[in-house]
Amino acid sequence: MRRVISNPDFRAGFVDMLPATLALAPFGLVCGVGAAAAGASLAAAIGLSAIVFSGAAQILAVQLLAAGAPLAVIVLTCFVAGLRFLIYSAAMAPYLRPLPPRWQKTLAFLLTDQAFAAAIRRFDAGGDARAAGAHFLGSGFALWAFWQVTNVVGFFAGNLIPAAWSLDFAVPLCFIALVAPHFRTSPTIVAALVAGFGVLALAALPMKLSLIVAGVAGIVAGTLADFAKERWTAR
Amino acid sequence: MDGALKLWVVIAIVGVLNYLSRLSFIAIFARRHVPALLGRAFRYVPAAMLTALVLPMVVAAPPGDAATVSVPKIVAALAAGIVAFFTHSTLKTLTAGMLALWALQFALCGIG
Numbered sequence: 001m002r003r004v005i006s007n008p009d010f011r012a013g014f015v016d017m018l019p020a021t022l023a024l025a026p027f028g029l030v031c032g033v034g035a036a037a038a039g040a041s042l043a044a045a046i047g048l049s050a051i052v053f054s055g056a057a058q059i060l061a062v063q064l065l066a067a068g069a070p071l072a073v074i075v076l077t078c079f080v081a082g083l084r085f086l087i088y089s090a091a092m093a094p095y096l097r098p099l100p101p102r103w104q105k106t107l108a109f110l111l112t113d114q115a116f117a118a119a120i121r122r123f124d125a126g127g128d129a130r131a132a133g134a135h136f137l138g139s140g141f142a143l144w145a146f147w148q149v150t151n152v153v154g155f156f157a158g159n160l161i162p163a164a165w166s167l168d169f170a171v172p173l174c175f176i177a178l179v180a181p182h183f184r185t186s187p188t189i190v191a192a193l194v195a196g197f198g199v200l201a202l203a204a205l206p207m208k209l210s211l212i213v214a215g216v217a218g219i220v221a222g223t224l225a226d227f228a229k230e231r232w233t234a235r
Numbered sequence: 236m237d238g239a240l241k242l243w244v245v246i247a248i249v250g251v252l253n254y255l256s257r258l259s260f261i262a263i264f265a266r267r268h269v270p271a272l273l274g275r276a277f278r279y280v281p282a283a284m285l286t287a288l289v290l291p292m293v294v295a296a297p298p299g300d301a302a303t304v305s306v307p308k309i310v311a312a313l314a315a316g317i318v319a320f321f322t323h324s325t326l327k328t329l330t331a332g333m334l335a336l337w338a339l340q341f342a343l344c345g346i347g
Contacts, residue, residue: 019326044242051250061245071241078249084284085256090273091280093264104265108258113288120281169308169336170329172292173315177328179285180319188282195283196290203291211287218283223276 009131013122013138020114020177021146023170024055026161028147030168031058032154038062042155049151053144054112056081056208058151080207084215088116095119098129107133110140117178187229191222307339 004010028049035045040062048058057078064074088111096104107119119136123129153160161167182188195218202210269277293312294304315332322328 019329023325023329038242039238040242041239044239044246047243047246051246052253054253057249057253061242061249065238065242065245071244074245075248075252078245079252079256082249082253082256084288085253086259087280087284089257090260090264091277093260094269094274094277096261097265101265104261105258108261109254111257111261113285117281117285166336166340167333169311170333172289172312173329173332174325175285175289175292176312176315176332177319177325179282179289180316180328181323182282183320188279191279191283192286195287199287199290200294210291211284214287215280215284218287219276219279222279222283223272226275226278 004134004137007134007138009134010138010141013118013135013140014142015138016135017114017118017139017142020118020174021142023174024114024143024147025150025170026167027055027171028150029154029157029159029161031055031062032151032156033159034059034062035151036155036158038066040155042152045151045155046148049148050144052078053109053147054082054085060208077207080209080212083212084113085111087212087215087219088113092116092119095123095129096133099133103133103137107136107140110137110144112140112143114174114178115140115143117175121178121181185229187222187225190225191218194218194221307336307343310339311336 031049032045035048035058040048048061052058052061060077060081061074064077069077089108092107092111096107099107115136118139119132122135122139123132125132179192183192195214198214198217199210202213204210205213289312293308311332314335315328318324318331319328
């Protein structure tokens, strides 16, 4: 444990993630508020944020619970909202292959939208897989730790931040920070355009299915564009 | 089932399902080669998934109420995207995006 904490890559990952943990604070507060509003005990609220560790799933769970939805509906809805983790897991897998199974199992737990995007960038930057893995552990741990703090604060204090400040806008901004630097090749831009139009066109689908359907469509479009580009340049 | 117990059951089941989703392909590909086609497709995961995740947060209006689409949010998001593209910095992107949003909101409707 001490060896991990003193690892410079772990520390760098932790520090690199701090701006994003701040940006996610309004989202964490909302999740804590939601748990309190649904009548959860403090232990259950912490259990929810510490174990489920996914804002979208947490919000859906407490909203459906408060509305008296059957257990199967709650579980299925949260599972569908978390289907994107399957895709993140697949995209992360080649990078984590050189690491020991214990690391793979730990990092899998910390695989969130934010940690995924940051880790892909770190692994793509090259270098030793273990160093990048330690960086991932640091950034994932920072996200997890601050997520618990903001959830508990939201549980007790309610929504501290006035809505007029629009601080909830920080959540999309920190995803923009991670996605915009990718837009350097034409297939990537095709992938983003198809996914973007798709998610807006399919907004009416239940259980946030629009995200996974549009995301997969974007990935397929990007891959096809990649093949087309390769043919074009090979000629 | 009373509410408190039901919540704990939800936490346990969703917690396990979420973890298995996150672990799934990491565990599957730990001992197998990733097929070349999938390896190529994986390159487009961040761009496609993050765009699909972020766009509704920026442009989505409440259902049936397209008139409330927030122009300041869209403009601020574009400004933040340009900053992110050139700086690769989360902090600079956050600063630029929030300042742009506040400036536009202030310009459009004053403090209130």
